[in-house]
Amino acid sequence: YKFKMTAKSGDHGIDLDLNKKGKTHVVQVKRYQPHKKIGESELRDFYGSFAGSSIEKGFFVTTSCLF
DSSP: EEEEOOOOSTTTTTEEEEEEEEEEEEEEEEOTTTTOEEEEHHHHHHHTTTTSSEEEEEEEEEESEEO
């Protein structure tokens, strides 16, 4: 993969753009306290940041747990 870090603000929640063989994937990284649970709204916001674009996949990485 070739990758590019996005700007710290105005990135619509995308932290990394990954490109390989003409396909684009995006990554959002969130550092939370271990007891904070990630809910559906965070995942929906992330998905909404690239839905309807040419991005093939998205990866949500966190130090916390889901739901």
